Amino acid sequence: MTIPMKTVILIASLILLTLFLSCHNGSTIDCSTKIEALIVTDLHQDVFWKSQWCINNEWSLHSATFLIENPDSFIDWSHRKPIYEFKDLPHRYAIPDIEPPFIFYKKAHSDTITVMKDSCKLKFQISCL
Numbered sequence: 001m002t003i004p005m006k007t008v009i010l011i012a013s014l015i016l017l018t019l020f021l022s023c024h025n026g027s028t029i030d031c032s033t034k035i036e037a038l039i040v041t042d043l044h045q046d047v048f049w050k051s052q053w054c055i056n057n058e059w060s061l062h063s064a065t066f067l068i069e070n071p072d073s074f075i076d077w078s079h080r081k082p083i084y085e086f087k088d089l090p091h092r093y094a095i096p097d098i099e100p101p102f103i104f105y106k107k108a109h110s111d112t113i114t115v116m117k118d119s120c121k122l123k124f125q126i127s128c129l
Contacts, residue, residue, distance in 0.1 A: 028060045031128035034108035067093040069123035
């Protein structure tokens with residue numbers, strides 16, 4: 001039985017696309033990580049680990065990063081904002097709720113990530129295990 005060349009090309013393309021969209025080769029951002037002024041231009045969910053987000057295809061961030069400070073009252077949440085919210089379970093904003101581009105900072109040995117978007121400073125907390 002011979003596999004048609006179009007099928008082989010299609011399967012190879014899907015494999016390459018899956019590998020391209022995955023962050024499995026990137027560094028994971030945790031509490032010990034230090035990041036100085038990373039300009040985030042691409043943010044997408046990892047195709048293998050749905051709880052991970054890929055940042056510029058070089059960093060991996062766990063989805064449990066929740067907003068803890070919004071002193072400038074940033075309101076332009078657009079990336080994954082829910083259609084509606086339940087009164088008892090309000091949406092907890094996270095980094096994936098911000099549409100790139102934005103600037104990302106993190107001090108070493110800290111559980112706080114600072115994001116600058118449209119002149120607004122936002123702080124998010126990550127889980128340190």
